[in-house]
Amino acid sequence: MSLSHDVVIVGAGGAGLRAAIAVAEADPRLSVAVVSKVYPMRSHTVSAEGGAAGAISAADSLDEHAYDTISGGDWLCDQDAVEAFVAEAPRELLRLEHWGCPWSREPDGHVAVRAFGGMKKKRTWFAADKTGFHLLHTLFQTSLKYPNITRYDEWYVSRLIVDDGRVCGVVALELMSGTIETILGRAVVIATGGGGRVFPFTTNAAIKTGDGMALAYRAGAPLKDMEFVQYHPTGLPFTGILITEAARAEGGWLLNRDGYRYLQDYDLGKPEPGPVLRSMELGPRDRLSQAFVHEMTKGRTIDSPYGPVVHLDLRHLGEKVIDAKLPMVRELCRGYERIDPVHELVPVRPVVHYMMGGIHTDLTGATGLPGLYAAGETACVSINGANRLGSNSLPECLVFGARAGQAAARYATTAARPGRAVEAQGADERRRLDDDLLHRGDGPDRISALRGQMQSILEDVAGIYRDGDSLTKATDKLRELKERAATAAIDDTSRRFNTERVAGLELAGMVELAECIVHSALRREESRGAHQRTDFPERDDRQFLAHSLAHREPDGSPRVSRLPVTITRWPPGKRVYGR
Amino acid sequence: MTDNITLRVARYRPDDGETEPTTADYDVPLRADWAVLDGLNYIKDELDGTLSYRWSCRMGICGSCGMMIDGEPRLTCATFLTDLRPGPVRIEPLANFPVIRDLIVDLTDFMHKLGKVKPWLIRDEERSVDDGEYLQTPAQLDEFKQFSMCINCMLCYAACPVYGLENSFVGPAAIALAHRYDLDSRDEGDRQRLTILAQPDGVWDCTFVGECSAACPKGVDPAGAIQQAKLDAVKSILMPWRSR
Numbered sequence: 034m035s036l037s038h039d040v041v042i043v044g045a046g047g048a049g050l051r052a053a054i055a056v057a058e059a060d061p062r063l064s065v066a067v068v069s070k071v072y073p074m075r076s077h078t079v080s081a082e083g084g085a086a087g088a089i090s091a092a093d094s095l096d097e098h099a100y101d102t103i104s105g106g107d108w109l110c111d112q113d114a115v116e117a118f119v120a121e122a123p124r125e126l127l128r129l130e131h132w133g134c135p136w137s138r139e140p141d142g143h144v145a146v147r148a149f150g151g152m153k154k155k156r157t158w159f160a161a162d163k164t165g166f167h168l169l170h171t172l173f174q175t176s177l178k179y180p181n182i183t184r185y186d187e188w189y190v191s192r193l194i195v196d197d198g199r200v201c202g203v204v205a206l207e208l209m210s211g212t213i214e215t216i217l218g219r220a221v222v223i224a225t226g227g228g229g230r231v232f233p234f235t236t237n238a239a240i241k242t243g244d245g246m247a248l249a250y251r252a253g254a255p256l257k258d259m260e261f262v263q264y265h266p267t268g269l270p271f272t273g274i275l276i277t278e279a280a281r282a283e284g285g286w287l288l289n290r291d292g293y294r295y296l297q298d299y300d301l302g303k304p305e306p307g308p309v310l311r312s313m314e315l316g317p318r319d320r321l322s323q324a325f326v327h328e329m330t331k332g333r334t335i336d337s338p339y340g341p342v343v344h345l346d347l348r349h350l351g352e353k354v355i356d357a358k359l360p361m362v363r364e365l366c367r368g369y370e371r372i373d374p375v376h377e378l379v380p381v382r383p384v385v386h387y388m389m390g391g392i393h394t395d396l397t398g399a400t401g402l403p404g405l406y407a408a409g410e411t412a413c414v415s416i417n418g419a420n421r422l423g424s425n426s427l428p429e430c431l432v433f434g435a436r437a438g439q440a441a442a443r444y445a446t447t448a449a450r451p452g453r454a455v456e457a458q459g460a461d462e463r464r465r466l467d468d469d470l471l472h473r474g475d476g477p478d479r480i481s482a483l484r485g486q487m488q489s490i491l492e493d494v495a496g497i498y499r500d501g502d503s504l505t506k507a508t509d510k511l512r513e514l515k516e517r518a519a520t521a522a523i524d525d526t527s528r529r530f531n532t533e534r535v536a537g538l539e540l541a542g543m544v545e546l547a548e549c550i551v552h553s554a555l556r557r558e559e560s561r562g563a564h565q566r567t568d569f570p571e572r573d574d575r576q577f578l579a580h581s582l583a584h585r586e587p588d589g590s591p592r593v594s595r596l597p598v599t600i601t602r603w604p605p606g607k608r609v610y611g612r
Numbered sequence: 613m614t615d616n617i618t619l620r621v622a623r624y625r626p627d628d629g630e631t632e633p634t635t636a637d638y639d640v641p642l643r644a645d646w647a648v649l650d651g652l653n654y655i656k657d658e659l660d661g662t663l664s665y666r667w668s669c670r671m672g673i674c675g676s677c678g679m680m681i682d683g684e685p686r687l688t689c690a691t692f693l694t695d696l697r698p699g700p701v702r703i704e705p706l707a708n709f710p711v712i713r714d715l716i717v718d719l720t721d722f723m724h725k726l727g728k729v730k731p732w733l734i735r736d737e738e739r740s741v742d743d744g745e746y747l748q749t750p751a752q753l754d755e756f757k758q759f760s761m762c763i764n765c766m767l768c769y770a771a772c773p774v775y776g777l778e779n780s781f782v783g784p785a786a787i788a789l790a791h792r793y794d795l796d797s798r799d800e801g802d803r804q805r806l807t808i809l810a811q812p813d814g815v816w817d818c819t820f821v822g823e824c825s826a827a828c829p830k831g832v833d834p835a836g837a838i839q840q841a842k843l844d845a846v847k848s849i850l851m852p853w854r855s856r
Contacts, residue, residue: 080669131741
């Protein structure tokens with residue numbers, strides 16, 4: 034007998050919980066399932082530090098937020114989506130305030146806003162530098178008051194059930210017991226976050242394996258703009274732990290080995306003592322990470338045991354500002370680098386941080402598959418285009434999580450209950466997973482070794498700069514790796530909390546995402562935002578003012594097509610920073 | 613040549629017929645910047661794929677990787693191997709919880725308790741979002757801020773001798789969270805929560821050992837919250853007109 038709900042949400046981070054609350058509030062009679070491979074408060078939203086953008090000050094406007102987002106995204110954003118996003122972001126952030134989020138405040142009690150990279154006005158709401166943590170816990174705690182939300186904590190979804198072209202549930206593995214169940218739903222919302230773990234050096238948590246993207250892709254929904262992977266300019270070496278952009282927004286400097294603020298050499302403005310919006314250290318992330326590579330080539334970076342680094346200098350901010358505005362930065366530097374940013378320089382290097390691409394959706398979060406919705410980093414609406422601006426991702430989770438939840442609720446109200454035929458699909462998947470678990474003991478490869486190989490392939494060919502020859506070679510390597518991943522050894526034959534089995538399922542999905550990234554990057558013969566081709570160094574609006582859509586072919590390989598970008602009011606222009 | 617350190621890891625696989633936990637020794641590289649979690653990941657990736665444990669953010673904010681390290685409840689991502697020399701380092705599942713397998717404990721009971729204390733903003737009258745934010749000064753924010761920093765890592769439950777003896781006790785993190793909302797100037801739900809906390813298994817079970825606050829990796833003071841809640845409970849009995 035299957036479990037059954039009206040709406041099944043996969044993922045319990047910012048977007049998933051916001052979607053769940055949206056469904057619960059749309060109609061208290063609707064039953065909502067929230068299925069997540071970790072407890073909600075472990076979701077990676079928890080790691081977001083700097084803030085959430087939403088124009089509220091009298092000096093700011095929605096159009097300015099839209100323009101910063103669109104130019105920051107190198108004109109690959111769909112402008113209708115951006116307009117909806119900037120209009121709804123402030124309301125969503127206020128709603129979070131009403132639910133108890135401890136936003137940092139002005140002395141008069143109003144919510145405070147700070148500067149952020151690529152933003153021309155101060156519009157980033159923050160809760161010190163633990164914004165994602167507070168946002169996630171507020172959403173999770175608030176979700177507890179809705180009796181129509183049922184959580185499936187620590188359940189791993191292995192497959193979407195598609196019946197007659199319509200998505201009507203999931204098959205999931207309960208980790209604690211190892212049992213495999215079918216959870217039926219009239220609508221399914223995917224909100225599983227990004228997949229930074231396809232790269233070796235990333236700010237992303239261990240759980241960020243892109244599961245939802247792989248689920249949708251295999252079910253027939255295309256993945257959009259997968260070639261756009263954001264490198265954040267300031268990660269700690271070795272761990273990849275993120276030092277928030279807020280550190281630069283509060284006035285931090287980036288210095289090369291000569292103590293020189295090198296960004297002035299890369300058309301990002303002139304150095305001023307204090308932070309200047311859309312200039313120097315407050316330029317966009319893609320441009321800052323690219324500048325690092327040039328400094329490295331010039332021999333002006335600093336050698337460390339974990340490769341070249343530059344220095345983030347916060348010393349001139351003083352202990353008081355650092356403790357008030359950047360307490361987590363100090364905590365992380367002390368804990369993981371054993372240095373104190375009040376007195377010492379912080380070594381940093383670019384690190385894989387965010388996927389602009391994801392499951393192709395419309396403005397309501399609907400995918401091309403009836404009954405399937407997606408929101409948050411796992412989706413691509415697209416408001417981030419070729420490069421996301423810092424502090425746009427948290428409000429994206431809220432705005433489009435709410436939209437996807439509302440759309441899924443509407444769909445679930447009218448859609449028929451899934452038929453009996455889907456039970457057979459659940460049984461098939463159960464058989465597949467059990468055979469898989471029991472007959473992999475003697476595979477020739479180890480999961481961890483294959484994962485490492487996949488990660489180094491991606492770092493080699495799909496990093497900050499790419500070229501056609503390397504990408505072409507990588508497509509063959511990944512195809513071969515995908516076959517080996519299907520037979521990699523699983524030594525653990527226990528049903529109960531078998532994390533090796535989950536790692537095997539995650540790896541199979543990640544290799545498919547890696548293929549999508551490489552194939553999409555190969556087809557885009559231009560340079561735009563986070564996608565820089567040394568063999569095609571210019572942006573080419575004539576051919577590529579278009580999204581890439583990766584479709585899964587019957588043989589399992591990706592086919593890439595194009596979809597025009599929606600332009601409403603901002604024709605493509607030059608990205609100008611520091612001037 | 614890197615030195616090694618031995619991790620003495622608790623193993624328990626009831627599916628394989630084990631009725632009692634055992635231990636297994638693994639030698640892992642002793643690197644200056646390796647946390648205990650890096651050692652566990654080395655075991656999982658290089659030595660023994662069957663070892664099970666939870667982890668995710670490896671930056672002390674997701675709360676997944678709490679374990680007993682040499683008998684103390686700690687976050688494995690924030691505890692460094694070089695501080696545990698010469699070893700062997702004992703790594704066991706968090707105390708006071710049922711063990712599912714290896715280093716993974718069952719949190720079902722805590723998740724249930726968390727919901728029971730109503731950890732959400734309660735208002736007599738909800739204001740519309742159109743009317744803007746509830747004003748809150750930095751000083752009012754400071755009133756509850758530290759109690760909002762709990763990451764639900766469960767170290768305080770593993771440290772709490774009362775919870776160890778009687779797991780019906782609501783426990784430190786859940787009470788601290790209730791207190792967080794009680795102290796929030798925007799909230800009007802303290803009476804509802806007090807009714808819950810003043811029940812048997814609520815704040816009165818605490819014998820004020822203070823181990824919870826000592827174990828907290830985020831500087832939250834659950835013991836202080838519990839004492840304050842006891843005072844509030846007494847006040848509401850003696851001076852009912854003073855509570856909302």
